[in-house]
Each structure stands twice: as structure tokens, then as C-alpha cells.
Amino acid sequence: xxxxxxxxxxxxxxxxxQHKKLGIWLFxxxxxxxxxxxxxxxxxxxxxxxxxxxxxxxxxxxxNGMVMTLILLTxxxxxxxxxxxxxxxxKSRCLAWLxxxxxxxxxxxxxxxxxxxxxxxxxxxLFQNPLGGPALFGATFFSITGxxxxxxxxxxxxxxxxxxxxxxxxxxxxxxxxxxxxxxxVDVVWMFVFPLVYLMxxx
Amino acid sequence: xxxxxxxxGMGMKSYWAIWIGLLCIVGIEVFLTYRHWSPHRxxxxxxxxxxxxxxxxxxxxxxxxxxxPSLFWSLVPALLFVLFMMDHFWPDAxxxxxxxxxxx
Numbered sequence: 001x002x003x004x005x006x007x008x009x010x011x012x013x014x015x016x017x018q019h020k021k022l023g024i025w026l027f028x029x030x031x032x033x034x035x036x037x038x039x040x041x042x043x044x045x046x047x048x049x050x051x052x053x054x055x056x057x058x059x060x061x062x063x064n065g066m067v068m069t070l071i072l073l074t075x076x077x078x079x080x081x082x083x084x085x086x087x088x089x090x091k092s093r094c095l096a097w098l099x100x101x102x103x104x105x106x107x108x109x110x111x112x113x114x115x116x117x118x119x120x121x122x123x124x125x126l127f128q129n130p131l132g133g134p135a136l137f138g139a140t141f142f143s144i145t146g147x148x149x150x151x152x153x154x155x156x157x158x159x160x161x162x163x164x165x166x167x168x169x170x171x172x173x174x175x176x177x178x179x180x181x182x183x184x185x186v187d188v189v190w191m192f193v194f195p196l197v198y199l200m201x202x203x
Numbered sequence: 204x205x206x207x208x209x210x211x212g213m214g215m216k217s218y219w220a221i222w223i224g225l226l227c228i229v230g231i232e233v234f235l236t237y238r239h240w241s242p243h244r245x246x247x248x249x250x251x252x253x254x255x256x257x258x259x260x261x262x263x264x265x266x267x268x269x270x271x272p273s274l275f276w277s278l279v280p281a282l283l284f285v286l287f288m289m290d291h292f293w294p295d296a297x298x299x300x301x302x303x304x305x306x307x
Binding site: 032036045048076077196199200202 | 222225233270286289296297
């Protein structure tokens with residue numbers, strides 16, 4: 001219990017965290033269910049399709065996916081660096097780590113879009129399979145990776161906003177941690193997308 | 204309130220060590236992919252490693268291990284329950300295998 005003013009009694013959160021942090025955890029919980037649903041739907045049509053396509057060669061697709069995984073995992077560590085620096089009120093170091101995280105996020109998105117363009121050039125569409133297998137392959141691949149890519153782009157923008165406001169002193173370490181939680185979640189989702197969507201469809 | 208926040212002060216060396224561990228798991232996943240196992244067996248092992256990876260990231264990168272247990276018990280069982288309930292659809296997907304048209 002915290003007494004504030006004359007007659008106001010504020011009760012401490014049972015979780016001992018700030019509202020924004022609890023909010024992002026609840027968002028992550030709901031978003032995890034969203035991704036789980038779409039991955040389950042993918043698993044459903046994959047199991048139910050007798051001639052499911054497995055088009056991905058080690059080079060370039062799987063190798064590209066490994067590089068993307070490396071980039072995203074590294075960006076999680078740079079995000080942690082930003083939070084550690086923010087806790088120490090080291091503004092310049094925090095901004096440097098946030099900048100590195102954004103750069104890695106942009107690089108991840110660029111590699112992802114390059115992969116998409118290569119597949120589209122080969123004839124892959126949302127409902128078109130150039131190899132003659134189920135058209136649902138394109139639908140599931142582009143939907144799952146597209147939803148994840150949207151989260152990456154949104155994360156880069158959110159980190160940019162926090163970086164600018166942190167630099168101006170309008171946001172603190174708690175905000176850096178909150179946007180960091182979102183960014184780590186994007187990384188966690190990729191830990192399921194890469195094996196289930198890429199590796200399970202390797203030739 | 205700030206004083207009750209999770210500390211999460213493992214230090215960058217620890218984070219980089221975890222990063223190496225996670226990369227090793229990804230390497231194992233790719234290695235297993237080219238062992239030419241049956242899809243069901245491969246899926247099982249890839250899911251196990253994905254859950255291990257995700258657990259490590261959530262506990263150490265997202266600092267859930269440093270939060271109060273109440274947060275863990277509010278979030279994780281709810282998510283696991285939803286994932287468990289989704290599993291009830293698998294028998295229907297597997298049923299489709301037996302409904303396929305067989306050409307004699």
C-alpha cells in the first residue's frame with residue numbers, strides 16, 4: 001500500500017510491474033495465440049494435403065533463412081544492450097544499441113522481401129503453385145511470413161519512436177524494456193516459423 | 204513502482220552466451236532436417252527444439268524468470284491451455300488422410 005495525498009490509497013500491482021509492461025505482456029499473450037492459430041491452420045492443411053509441396057533448396061532458401069535467424073537473434077541481444085544502457089541512464093550507448101537493433105530489423109525485412117520477390121518471380125502466388133502441388137502452400141507461406149514481417153516492420157517503427165523520445169527525455173528505461181519485450185516476442189515467433197514453414201518444406 | 208521492476212541484470216556476456224546456445228539449437232534443427240526422417244518424427248523434434256528455444260528466450264531475454272511468480276502463473280498456463288485446446292483439431296486433419304481418393 002502506498003499513501004499518496006491526504007485520502008488516496010494506491011494499491012500496488014500484484015505483479016509488481018508498470019501498467020505498460022503488463023499491457024505488452026497481455027498483448028504478447030494474445031498475439032501468441034494469433035500466431036499459434038495460423039500455424040495450426042497451416043499444419044492442418046499440410047497434413048490434409050496428400051501431395052504437399054516441399055520446394056525449398058538448401059541454397060538459397062534455407063541458407064537465407066539461417067542468416068535471417070542469425071540477424072533476428074543478434075537483434076534481440078542488441079535490444080538487451082539498449083535496455084542495460086537505459087537502466088544505467090547511458091543515453092548515447094542506449095541509442096547506439098537501439099540503432100543497431102533497427103538496422104538489423106531492416107536487414108531482416110530486406111532479406112525477407114528479397115526471398116518473396118524471388119519466389120514471386122518463380123510463379124508463386126497466394127493461390128498459385130508453379131510446381132503443380134496444392135495452391136494452399138502459397139497461401140500459408142505468404143500469410144504466415146507476411147504476418148511476421150508486418151510485426152518486424154512495426155517493431156522497427158516502434159523502436160524508432162522510443163529512441164527519439166528517449167533521446168528527448170520523454171521516455172525512460174521502462175519504455176525501452178517494453179518495446180524490447182515486443183521485439184523479443186517477434187524473435188520467439190520466428191523460432192517457430194523457421195522450423196515449421198522453412199525446414200519442414202526443405203527438399 | 205520502479206523499485207519492484209524485474210532487475211534482469213545478467214550482463215551482456217551472459218546474453219551473448221545464451222545467443223550462442225540459441226544459434227547452436229538452430230544448427231541442430233537444420234542438421235536434423237537433412238537426416239531424411241519421416242515428416243512426423245522431424246516435426247516432433249523441431250517442435251521440441253523450438254519450444255526449448257522459445258522458453259530460453261522468454262525466461263532470459265524477456266526476463267520472465269526475474270518477475271514475480273504471479274506474472275508467470277497468469278500468463279504461461281493460459282497460453283498452454285489454449286495451445287492444448289487447439290490440439291483437438293488434429294484428429295480431423297489426420298482423418299483427411301483416410302478420405303483421399305485412391306487411384307487403382
